[in-house]
Amino acid sequence: MKVALIFPPYxxxxxxxxxxxxxxxxxxxxxxxxxxxxxxxxxxxDVKIIDASSMGIGFDATVNILKKYGPDVIxxxxxxxxxxxxxxxxxxxxxxxxxxxILGGPYPTCFPDECLGNKSVDYIIVGEGEKTFPKLTNAxxxxxxxxxxIKGIGYKEKDKKYFTGMSEPVLKLDxxxxxxxxxxxxxxxxxxxxQYRKTPAICYITSRGxxxxxxxxxxxxxxxxxxxxxxxxxxxxxDIKHLMGKYGIKEISFWDDNFLINYKxxxxxxxxxxxxxxxLVWSCYGRVDTASKEILKEVASAGCWSVFYxxxxxxxxxxxxxxxxxxxEQTKETIKWTHKLxxxxxxxxxxxxxxxxxxxxxxxxxxxxxxxxxxxxFFPTYPEYGTKLYELARKKGKIIKGYHGRxxxxxxxxxxxxxxxxxxxxxxxxxxxxxxxxxxxxxxxGIRSFEDIKRYYEGFKFMIGLTH
Numbered sequence: 001m002k003v004a005l006i007f008p009p010y011x012x013x014x015x016x017x018x019x020x021x022x023x024x025x026x027x028x029x030x031x032x033x034x035x036x037x038x039x040x041x042x043x044x045x046d047v048k049i050i051d052a053s054s055m056g057i058g059f060d061a062t063v064n065i066l067k068k069y070g071p072d073v074i075x076x077x078x079x080x081x082x083x084x085x086x087x088x089x090x091x092x093x094x095x096x097x098x099x100x101x102i103l104g105g106p107y108p109t110c111f112p113d114e115c116l117g118n119k120s121v122d123y124i125i126v127g128e129g130e131k132t133f134p135k136l137t138n139a140x141x142x143x144x145x146x147x148x149x150i151k152g153i154g155y156k157e158k159d160k161k162y163f164t165g166m167s168e169p170v171l172k173l174d175x176x177x178x179x180x181x182x183x184x185x186x187x188x189x190x191x192x193x194x195q196y197r198k199t200p201a202i203c204y205i206t207s208r209g210x211x212x213x214x215x216x217x218x219x220x221x222x223x224x225x226x227x228x229x230x231x232x233x234x235x236x237x238x239d240i241k242h243l244m245g246k247y248g249i250k251e252i253s254f255w256d257d258n259f260l261i262n263y264k265x266x267x268x269x270x271x272x273x274x275x276x277x278x279x280l281v282w283s284c285y286g287r288v289d290t291a292s293k294e295i296l297k298e299v300a301s302a303g304c305w306s307v308f309y310x311x312x313x314x315x316x317x318x319x320x321x322x323x324x325x326x327x328x329e330q331t332k333e334t335i336k337w338t339h340k341l342x343x344x345x346x347x348x349x350x351x352x353x354x355x356x357x358x359x360x361x362x363x364x365x366x367x368x369x370x371x372x373x374x375x376x377x378f379f380p381t382y383p384e385y386g387t388k389l390y391e392l393a394r395k396k397g398k399i400i401k402g403y404h405g406r407x408x409x410x411x412x413x414x415x416x417x418x419x420x421x422x423x424x425x426x427x428x429x430x431x432x433x434x435x436x437x438x439x440x441x442x443x444x445x446g447i448r449s450f451e452d453i454k455r456y457y458e459g460f461k462f463m464i465g466l467t468h
Contacts, residue, residue, distance in 0.1 A: 001141060002046045004071035005033045005183075008078070008085040009062060010053040027054035028189050028203040031255070032105065033077055034179035036129050042177050043134045049183040052089075053082070059092045066097060073100050073137050075129075078107040078115075080384070080403045090120035100140050104129045109166075109224055110385045112154045116161045124154040127167035127224070128208075130176060166224075173208065173231045178239050186247055194375060197281050197305055201251035202243060206231050210257045212287065216322040217312075217350065220257060222386035230262075233269040240280060251281040260286035260295050260307070270302035281305060288334035289326045296334075300341040306374070307338055308346040314367025315360050318353050322389065328367070335371045344374040351429065352381045352422045354389070354396050357415035361425045365432055378429035380422055382410040 007030045030051060037047045048069050052062045066074065074093065078086040090101050100122045108115040108124035115124050123140070125132050132152040139145055147155050152167020170176055191201050207230035210220040219225075243249040260266065273280060283306035284299070291307065299307075309331070313319050316328055338345045347368060351361050368376045382403070383393035393399050397413040404410060407426050409419035416422050433439070447453060 001044075001073075001137075002048070002069065002071040003040050003073050003075065003137060004066055004069055005037055005040075005047065005049045005075045006062065006077065006089070007033060007049075007051045007053050008076060008082045008089045009058050010082045010085050027051075028191065028253075029054075029181075029184045029186070030077055031179060031203065031205055032129070034181065034184065035176060036075070036104075036133055037180035037183045038177040039130045040134060040137070041180060043138075045134075045137070047180070047183060049180075051184065051188075054188050055185075059089055062089060063092050063096060066093065066099075071099060073102065073140055075102045075104060075133065078103050078105040080107055080110075081405075083107045083111075083403070087118050087120075090118060094120040102133070102136065104133065106219060106224075108154070112163055113161065116154050116156060122156065125152055125167060126154060126163070126165070127152050127226070128169050129167070130170055132167040169208075169226045169229075171227075171229060173229050174235045178242065181243065181247065191253065195253065195283070195306075196251055198250040200247065200249050201253065202247075202249050203253045203255050204236075204239070204243075205255045206236050206259065207256045211261055212258070212325060214323045214325060216388035216392065217381070217384065218257075218387060219384055222384065222388070222390075224386050230265065233265060233272055236269060237272045237276065237278075240278065241276070244278065244280070251283075254282060254284040256285060258287050258290060259284035260291040260299070263292065263295055263298075266295050267298050270298045273302045279303070283308065285310070287326065288330045291334050291338075293337055296337050296341055296343070300343050304343060306344040306346060308348070309334070311347040311368075312350050313353060313356075313360075314349070314364035315356070318355060318360065321355055322353065332371055335373065339372070345371075346375040346377075347371075347373045348377045348379065349429070350381045351378055351425055352409065352411060352413050352416060354381075354392050354411075354413050355415070356381075356413050358421065358425060360415075361429075365425075365429045368429075368433055369436070373433075376429075376433050377406075378426055378433075379406050380409050380411070380426055381413075 033049050037049055040047050050062060050065055076086050076089065086103065093101060101120060102123045102125060103115050103121050104125035109126045112124055112126055115121050123136060125136065132150065135150045136153055139147055139150060147153065148162065148164060151164050154161060154163045186200065207228065209226050209228040211228040213221040213225055215221050240252065280303050282304050284304060285308045288309055311331055312322065312324055319326060335345045349364050349368060351364065383390040383399055393411050397411055399411050400409060400419065407423065409422035412419055412422060
């Protein structure tokens with residue numbers, strides 16, 4: 001039996017980042033589909049992954065691939081960003097193929113009723129899919145027997161909707177089969193400019209959930225939050241050996257919400273990298289309150305060249321308001337140590353938080369410059385459904401319905417005149433940070449190869465597209 005797993009058509013550079021300059025960068029494999037594909041293959045299914053976004057194909061081309069493959073069941077990965085396109089895709093599929101369609105991912109988890117309200121959507125999965133998807137697929141292919149006994153799904157019978165609650169999470173991640181990398185065409189993936197040192201580069205995740213789970217804006221701290229779990233260092237090393245040996249991967253970007261936590265785990269991982277002489281180049285995400293000097297020294301000695309920190313604001317009162325759990329002094333100290341150990345620092349900020357004013361926005365922009373980050377991202381606040389921030393934003397300011405990308409206003413605080421003013425400060429932040437003479441000179445001094453020149457050129461094009 002055949003199952004097609006799809007990530008919908010989506011232009012990341014244009015639709016998410018809002019850049020007017022198109023570059024063939026930024027797409028990386030959907031790890032969720034990779035895990036799901038591995039589980040389904042283990043159950044005996046023939047699986048095909050169609051990553052329409054990274055392939056650069058539209059709805060018609062996606063449907064044509066499905067027609068040739070002839071799946072018995074279709075699964076579509078759906079987050080907030082691609083929800084609109086996912087719904088269009090389901091309609092286009094149903095015009096020519098009478099095949100059961102399952103939606104999974106954050107969007108159907110948060111908006112189950114809305115998803116099942118689309119006549120082309122037959123089923124949804126709420127929560128993690130590795131346990132639920134094979135059970136649901138088996139039930140569908142056996143005439144929908146005992147659907148009500150499968151936890152974590154939504155379905156329709158005679159125009160009536162039924163929901164069975166949240167799915168059961170995978171508590172021991174090492175029990176999952178390794179990601180089915182062979183189901184991806186790894187040649188089509190490329191990180192954003194200046195977010196890699198060597199190619200081929202790939203993404204990977206060692207954990208699920210968040211150990212902090214208090215940030216008001218975060219999905220992993222909202223009503224759908226699940227417990228923090230992590231692969232063993234040994235499992236991660238084995239997976240990396242496979243990626244390096246079979247696919248020639250030279251660099252990995254770890255996408256854990258917070259890789260730099262649990263010194264014992266991190267040290268074991270770094271020791272194994274060194275013992276196996278893997279010569280891996282890698283980067284990761286971290287929190288400034290858990291990125292101790294000891295952990296930073298370990299990762300720097302084991303090939304880590306860049307750490308991405310969620311910094312959110314240069315105003316302590318706003319950090320406290322969103323329950324971030326960090327201080328500006330911690331940020332300064334951690335960035336200083338990151339640089340001292342020879343690693344690059346990246347930081348992400350949210351502008352237009354509830355309670356922010358243009359004056360406070362400027363304080364955040366200047367803070368990013370003051371701490372001398374190597375790269376910075378400035379996103380408009382997006383109050384995600386199911387988070388504390390969403391409830392706070394409903395009471396103060398104005399939420400703009402839908403997802404409009406990472407440069408368009410999604411929320412207007414009381415301190416701003418409107419969406420245009422929010423978007424003005426987003427562009428101003430990028431201009432002030434990236435077009436400083438000192439910053440440009442620092443980047444030019446860092447050029448060591450022709451590959452560096454190519455990365456900087458594409459990065460410059462990307463940034464021009466964001467700010468003009």
